Amino acid sequence: MGRHDPLIDTMAGNYRLVARLGAGGMGEVYKGVHGQIGSKVAIKLLHAMAARDNSLQQRFLLEAKAVNRIEHPGIVKVIDAGRTDGGRPFLVMELLEGASLHELRKEGKLTISEACRSMVDVLDALAAAHAAGVIHRDLKPANLFRTREGRTVVLDFGVAKLMANDAPVRLTMTGSAVGTPHYMAPEQIRGEPATPSVDIYAAGVVLFELLCGRRPFDNTDDESVMVGHLERRPPPPRALEPAIPIAVQDLILAALQKDPAKRPRSALAMRDALRAATDGVASSAVREPPSSASIPTLAATPSAKAPRPSRLRTLALVGAALFALLGVILIVYAAKRSRADRAASEPTVAKPAVPVDALFATCAQLVTIDPVGVADAQHAAVQAAFFQRCAEDRWDVAVIHCFVTVTTVVDLARCIGALTPDQRDRLESALDVKPKIAESIGDAKSMVSIQSYPSGAAISIDGVQLGKTPWAGQLPLANAIVEFAMPGYKPRSASINVRGDRPNVLKVVLIRARRAEDTELSSPYR
Known part of the structure; x- marks a missing residue:
């Protein structure tokens, strides 16, 4: 059995609250019955906590002022207003079913x-x-x-x-x-x-x-x-x-x-x-289907009879259609058979697989000659080879060193950011024997875009000012807490997990700070 509502059977002005109908952001709605004439109404009470805030009380009563300006059957009128014995404001409205x-x-x-x-x-x-x-x-x-x-x-x-x-x-x-x-x-x-x-x-x-x-x-x-x-x-x-x-x-x-x-x-x-x-x-779309009584019976009206086509003519048309369909099927089959025969007669040339070690060796040799050129040309291949090594659970330092040497030139962050937490732990363990390489991995960054609505907010991470939104730049591969500050708006923070395998975009909406003039009604459309 549910907990008894303490407001049931209490009075709101001349009305006794008999049932709770629902609740909203600012209040609760009850069914009320007039104590003397028995008329039924809906009574909206301001929430008890909100009733302690004078500004929220004024907002609540503003609803009565707003709706009573409007003369329209599609707007529920406020019949009365008052306060309960406990001091909670209430509005009396038409009860709808x-x-x-x-x-x-x-x-x-x-x-x-x-x-x-x-x-x-x-x-x-x-x-x-x-x-x-x-x-x-x-x-x-x-x-x-x-x-x-x-x-x-x-x-x-x-x-x-x-x-x-x-x-x-x-x-x-x-x-x-x-x-x-x-x-x-x-x-x-x-x-x-x-x-x-x-x-x-x-x-x-x-x-x-x-x-x-x-x-x-x-x-x-x-x-x-x-x-x-x-x-x-x-x-x-x-x-x-x-x-x-x-x-x-x-x-x-x-x-x-x-x-x-x-x-x-x-x-x-x-x-x-x-x-x-x-x-x-x-x-059109919601048209009712015709009843059987409304469908004309052609047999009852000789003049409305439609001419019956010859049975022989009908059979001839059906036969022609079937013959044409059979012809199309044969043509399609012949074309497919011809393509299959040509493919079988041509020699199959297998693409040689490039060993992972050979790929890394080639990149390591060429990087000493033209680092940028090698990185740009071989980046995708090096990524694929690196991930293959990860899948094979082979973390030898030579491969890692080659990978770092080649891809740091363009986008090391993309590969490192795509690793699972377990793979990152294994990679860091392998790099412990090469502090210099580990330092390169730790410094990996990725491009980040930070936007706010409205723009122009000052942003910072760990107290370090980055600039104002919209902002774009490199951030380390890690989870970052971005602080937003803008005059007239509430300060706020938002987190972003900077990764190398996807675009990093952070968008936030700033909310205006409290101010009395937000609802000044002295000018139209304010």
Whole structure:
């Protein structure tokens, strides 16, 4: 039996909490019943820990202010607000029955046409929100709810941005990159001022997910997801779900443009385009098969009879087709037999195998004459020979010395970095008798590229300053912790395992530091 929820049967204003419906980032949602008239509502309470933070309390109440600006059936209204006896702020909202689009997608209960119609409802609600000066900033399937009547509504304006020109409201946020990484627009990730276009981008991600069963950038870690939004192209939706109409795919890809100016100009424009595409789906792809009653019976209408072809003519056509197919088969067989006969008559010339020792001896002899030329010409061959020796577990110093002499000139790191930990241990043991060679191995480096969003961050390793991003240079083959610092952004660190057998690229997204002016609402689109 589960643990009893201490809030059940407690009061939130005039409402008794009777069941827990769910929880989100800032609060918990309960079903409430009015103590006198019995009306049922949804009550959202701020988390107990968050209720101790005055700025988070203001953010919580900002949701009520945001949604009550919007007059639209697709936006759940806040009926009342208050505090519990324990001091926790709460909002009273319309109680909905149905399921979120996230739940419906996971259960496979959304067809293409249904998903498109739901998003038409969402975009219609967003258009009303934008017209009222409100940007949602956290649109995702979990925040979109489809009622039993088939109406899709937008929930959770907890991180909404007001664009009003009335009295400024100042709140302290945890950073400018507000939202859920999988649905954030590139400019939102960079911490730039939010505009309605961030909701259009998120709507494109949501529609992509509902139709394809996955998000365009579906990595498990937030860093890779945000880098995907910043610089990678999303896969074409029809490559994942061929049944998606071309017009719908084009609209999704337009909404996912990195440049806000290239996206649909408004939620209203995207709604109209999707509605047109959905009408096409409804009239063709989702057409019901005809019933037997609707199929005309030709025998009942003599004038509608189709002329019956001659049976002899039909047999003649079938015979001709079979004869032609047999001819094609014979031609193909003859061509293959001719090629096989020619190959059998030609002498087979075996390619002589180059012994590993001979290859190393040749390289060792030539390296004294032209080190750079030998390295450039023989590098791939030396690598192959070196790895063959590793596989044979032969670690004699002469071979290792020859390898180091030749390949240090260009890219020693590529070979050493490809060794397994066990092979590296064996190599180091063999090199113990030759300290000078071991020192060369220890100094092996590989090219590394380090980028940050935004660029211009100072980077360092073990207190040694490397420069500013974007940065490229040689680093030793090892695991390195890179420190990032930039005025106005939170300092952070990231690790990279520098290897020689692959490109070494480190990309991080910097988050703005806390500052009060991040949510000043005195100017539009701030």
